[in-house]
Amino acid sequence: MPDNPRENTDRIYLFVCFDPMPLLRKIILSLMLWLLAVSGSPLSAALGHDHPTATRYESITDRSFAWPTVDEWVRVLTLRDYNTRVVLVGTTLLGIAAGILGCFTLLRKRALMGDALSHATLPGIGIAFMLAVMTGGTGKSLPILLLGAAVSGVLGLAMILLIRNLTRLKEDTALGIILSVFFGAGVAVLGVVQSMGKGHAAGLESFINGKTASMVASDAQLIACVAALVVFFCVALFKEFRLICFDAEYAKSQGWPTILLDVVMMSLVIVVTVIGLQAVGLILIIALLIVPAAAARFWTERLVVMLMIAGLLGAASSLIGASLSALLPNFPSGAMIVLTATVFFLISMFLGAERGVFIRWANRWKFEQKVRRQHLLRAVFELVEGDEIGAGTPAYPISFQDLLAMRSWSARRLSREVGRAVRDGLIIETYAADRKINFTQQGFREAALVVRQHRLWELYLITHADIAPSHVDRDADTIEHVLGPDMMAELEALLFTTGVPASPHKVETQALPGH
Amino acid sequence: MLNNHSIPARTRGADHSPESPLSIHDLTVAYDRKPVLWDVDLEVSAGKLIGIVGPNGAGKSTLIKAVLDLLPRASGHVNIFGKSYKESRARVGYVPQRESVDWDFPVSALDVVAMGRYRKIGWCRPVTRSHKNAAMEALDRVGIANLAHRQISQLSGGQQQRAFLARALVQDADLYLMDEPFAAVDAATETAIVGLLQNLRERGKTCLIVHHDLQTVREYFDEVILMNMRVVAHGPTETTFTEENLRKTYGGKLTLLGEAAEANARQSAGKH
Numbered sequence: 001m002p003d004n005p006r007e008n009t010d011r012i013y014l015f016v017c018f019d020p021m022p023l024l025r026k027i028i029l030s031l032m033l034w035l036l037a038v039s040g041s042p043l044s045a046a047l048g049h050d051h052p053t054a055t056r057y058e059s060i061t062d063r064s065f066a067w068p069t070v071d072e073w074v075r076v077l078t079l080r081d082y083n084t085r086v087v088l089v090g091t092t093l094l095g096i097a098a099g100i101l102g103c104f105t106l107l108r109k110r111a112l113m114g115d116a117l118s119h120a121t122l123p124g125i126g127i128a129f130m131l132a133v134m135t136g137g138t139g140k141s142l143p144i145l146l147l148g149a150a151v152s153g154v155l156g157l158a159m160i161l162l163i164r165n166l167t168r169l170k171e172d173t174a175l176g177i178i179l180s181v182f183f184g185a186g187v188a189v190l191g192v193v194q195s196m197g198k199g200h201a202a203g204l205e206s207f208i209n210g211k212t213a214s215m216v217a218s219d220a221q222l223i224a225c226v227a228a229l230v231v232f233f234c235v236a237l238f239k240e241f242r243l244i245c246f247d248a249e250y251a252k253s254q255g256w257p258t259i260l261l262d263v264v265m266m267s268l269v270i271v272v273t274v275i276g277l278q279a280v281g282l283i284l285i286i287a288l289l290i291v292p293a294a295a296a297r298f299w300t301e302r303l304v305v306m307l308m309i310a311g312l313l314g315a316a317s318s319l320i321g322a323s324l325s326a327l328l329p330n331f332p333s334g335a336m337i338v339l340t341a342t343v344f345f346l347i348s349m350f351l352g353a354e355r356g357v358f359i360r361w362a363n364r365w366k367f368e369q370k371v372r373r374q375h376l377l378r379a380v381f382e383l384v385e386g387d388e389i390g391a392g393t394p395a396y397p398i399s400f401q402d403l404l405a406m407r408s409w410s411a412r413r414l415s416r417e418v419g420r421a422v423r424d425g426l427i428i429e430t431y432a433a434d435r436k437i438n439f440t441q442q443g444f445r446e447a448a449l450v451v452r453q454h455r456l457w458e459l460y461l462i463t464h465a466d467i468a469p470s471h472v473d474r475d476a477d478t479i480e481h482v483l484g485p486d487m488m489a490e491l492e493a494l495l496f497t498t499g500v501p502a503s504p505h506k507v508e509t510q511a512l513p514g515h
Numbered sequence: 516m517l518n519n520h521s522i523p524a525r526t527r528g529a530d531h532s533p534e535s536p537l538s539i540h541d542l543t544v545a546y547d548r549k550p551v552l553w554d555v556d557l558e559v560s561a562g563k564l565i566g567i568v569g570p571n572g573a574g575k576s577t578l579i580k581a582v583l584d585l586l587p588r589a590s591g592h593v594n595i596f597g598k599s600y601k602e603s604r605a606r607v608g609y610v611p612q613r614e615s616v617d618w619d620f621p622v623s624a625l626d627v628v629a630m631g632r633y634r635k636i637g638w639c640r641p642v643t644r645s646h647k648n649a650a651m652e653a654l655d656r657v658g659i660a661n662l663a664h665r666q667i668s669q670l671s672g673g674q675q676q677r678a679f680l681a682r683a684l685v686q687d688a689d690l691y692l693m694d695e696p697f698a699a700v701d702a703a704t705e706t707a708i709v710g711l712l713q714n715l716r717e718r719g720k721t722c723l724i725v726h727h728d729l730q731t732v733r734e735y736f737d738e739v740i741l742m743n744m745r746v747v748a749h750g751p752t753e754t755t756f757t758e759e760n761l762r763k764t765y766g767g768k769l770t771l772l773g774e775a776a777e778a779n780a781r782q783s784a785g786k787h
Contacts, residue, residue: 239640246616247616250611250616250630252584300621302621303621
C-alpha cells in the first residue's frame with residue numbers, strides 16, 4: 001500500500017492550506033511589544049543608567065521558600081521587579097537566538113557538534129576564574145568568565161576541525177573526543193578552583209546546570225544584546241546558511257567559502273552557549289538548540305516559517321522555564337527550560353500541521369477510505385456493466401449478495417461502505433424483496449472513472465510490461481488509487497483509448513468457493 | 516558574456532587554445548592516495564554535447580569535481596575558457612548527482628533554482644523579485660513551472676532532476692557540467708532534458724554529461740569521452756563510440772594499471 005505523501009494527492013486541505021504567516025507575524029509583533037514594555041528602557045540601562053526603582057542586587061532569586069506564595073506568583077507573573085523583567089527578557093532573547101540558530105545546525109546535520117562545543121566551554125570558565133582571582137579580582141566578573149568560555153569553545157572547534165582534516169577519524173569520533181576531554185578537563189579545573197579556598201567559586205557550578213538565580217540585571221542586558229546580535233547574523237546570512245545546509249558541495253563550486261560559513265555558524269553556536277551558561281547551563285543548552293528547531297519542522301515545509309516558529313518556541317520555553325525556576329528556586333532553570341521545550345516538542349510532534357503524527361494518520365486514513373470507496377464503486381460497476389440506460393443508472397439494481405461475492409470483504413464491512421456511499425449520494429439502496437443497490441448518476445460517473453484507471457493500467461501492463469492478462473488484476477488493484485491526472489494522460493496517449501475500455505480479462509468474483 | 520582576452524592564462528601546453536571551453540592537462544586525482552584519475556588530457560570543443568561514458572568507479576564524477584576545484588588535484592591543471600576555474604566560475608553551470616543532497620529539506624523548487632543566482636546576488640542580500648522571475652523562467656524551460664512552490668520532497672525523481680537543471684540554467688553559463696542527469700528519470704523527463712540540451716547547443720553552449728546508458732549515447736551526443744581512470748578514447752561519437760573502444764573501456768585490462776598506481780601510491784606514502 002503506497003503511503004508516500006508525494007503520491008497521496010488527496011491531502012487534507014483544511015490543514016495544509018492554513019497559512020501560519022499572518023498569525024505568526026501578529027504573535028511575534030505582540031511578543032516584541034510586550035518585551036519592550038516589560039524591559040523598561042534596556043538601552044539606557046545598558047549604558048549604565050540604572051533603573052531608578054531597581055535595587056540592583058535584589059534579584060528574583062533571593063528567596064528560599066519551598067513553595068511560592070500567591071504574592072510571589074503575582075510578583076513574578078506581573079514582572080514587578082526590574083531584575084525579574086530584565087532576566088526574563090534576556091533569557092527570552094536567548095531562546096529566540098537558540099531557536100533560529102538551531103534550525104540551521106539541525107539542517108546542516110551538525111546538531112551534536114553544538115553539544116561538543118558547549119561542553120568544551122567548561123575549562124575556559126574555570127581557568128578564567130583562576131586568572132581573575134590571581135590578578136586580584138573576585139573572579140565573579142561575568143564578561144571575563146564568558147570570554148574564557150568562548151576561548152575554550154573556539155579551541156574545541158579548532159581541534160574538532162583539526163582531527164577531522166588531519167586524520168582519517170570520522171567527525172563523530174572527533175566530537176566524542178573533544179566533548180569528553182574538554183569536559184573532563186573542566187571538571188578538574190573546577191576542582192582546583194575549589195581547593196583555592198577563595199569561597200567565591202561556588203557560583204561556578206551554576207554554569208553547568210543553569211541558574212537564573214545568579215543573574216543580575218547587567219548580566220541579563222549583556223545576554224540580551226549578544227542574543228540580538230546572533231539573531232542579526234542569522235538573518236543577514238540566511239541565504240548563505242540555507243545554501244550550505246542544502247547543498248554544500250554546490251555552494252563550494254559556486255565559490256562560496258563553505259568552510260568559513262561553517263565556522264561562522266559554529267562560532268555562533270559557541271556564542272549562544274556562552275550567553276546561555278547562566279540561564280540554561282552548558283549541559284542542557286544543546287536542548288535549546290535542537291528541540292525548538294526539531295519541533296518547528298513539524299509545522300512547516302518553509303525554512304523562513306520554520307525559523308520563526310523555532311524562535312517563538314525557544315522564546316516561550318525560555319520565558320516559561322525561567323519564570324518557573326524563579327518561583328521554585330530548587331528547580332534549576334536549565335532543566336525547567338528544557339522540560340518546557342520538550343512539552344512544546346511533544347505537542348508539535350503530534351499536532352504539527354505539516355508532518356505531525358496526527359496529520360499523517362489522518363492522511364493515511366483518508367487514503368484508505370478512498371481505496372475502500374473505489375473498490376466498492378468498481379465492484380458495483382463491474383456487476384452492472386453493459387446494463388446502463390440513458391441517464392447512466394443501470395436498468396436493474398444489483399443484489400447485495402452478488403456484490404458481497406465480488407471481493408473478499410465481510411458483509412459488515414460492505415454494509416458500512418455502502419452506507420457511506422449512500423450518504424455521499426453515490427448509491428441508492430432499496431429494500432423491496434431483498435436488499436438492492438443501484439448507482440446514482442454521480443456515482444456512475446465516478447465509478448466509470450475508477451474502472452477506467454484500473455483497466456488502463458491493466459492494458460498497460462499487458463501491452464508494455466508483458467504480464468499475462470490473468471495476473472494484472474491484482475497489481476492494478478493497488479495502482480488504480482494513486483494514478484494522477486498526469487499519468488492518466490500518459491496512459492491514454494500510450495494506449496490510444498478514451499472512455500472505459502472493456503476488461504482485458506474475465507471479470508471474476510474474488511470470493512473463494514467455500515464462501 | 517564572451518571574454519575576448521588575448522593573453523593565454525598560462526604558458527605551458529601551447530597546444531590548448533585559450534578559448535576552448537575546457538582543457539585539461541595531465542590531471543591526476545587521488546582519494547586517500549589511491550589514484551582515481553590518471554594523467555587525463557582533454558580538449559573540449561565549443562558548442563557540443565559531449566557524453567562521458569565508462570564503468571562504475573571509472574572516475575567520471577571525479578573528473579567533473581576536479582574541474583570544479585571540489586577535489587584536490589595530485590597534479591595537472593585545468594583551464595576553462597583559457598582561465599582557471601576560479602576566474603571563469605560564472606561561466607560554468609554545475610548539475611550534481613541528484614542523490615547528493617537530502618531532498619527532505621524545507622525549501623520549494625523555486626528556492627532551489629534561485630540558489631543558482633546567489634553568487635550574482637552577493638553576500639547578505641535577499642533574493643529579489645527579478646531573481647525569482649529568472650528562476651521561474653528556468654523552471655518553465657524545464658517544464659515544471661507549475662510546481663514552483665511545491666516542497667522539493669513532494670516532487671518526483673524526474674522533477675527533482677529538472678529542478679537541479681534549472682538551477683544551472685538560471686546561471687546562464689557557457690559550459691555546463693552535468694553528473695548523470697539521466698539517472699533514474701522517467702521517460703517524460705528524459706525527453707525534456709534531451710530537448711533542453713539541444714536548445715543549449717543551438718545557443719552555442721557546451722555541455723559535458725556523465726552518462727550511463729550506452730544505448731542512447733549515439734542518439735544524444737556529438738562527442739564522447741570513454742573513460743576508465745584515464746581517457747581511453749575521445750572524439751566524435753560516430754568514429755569513437757566503437758565496439759573496440761568500448762571493449763578497451765569496459766574490459767578488464769586496466770586492473771593492472773590500477774594495481775600499479777596503488778603500489779606506487781603506497782610507496783610514496785611510506786607504507787609497504
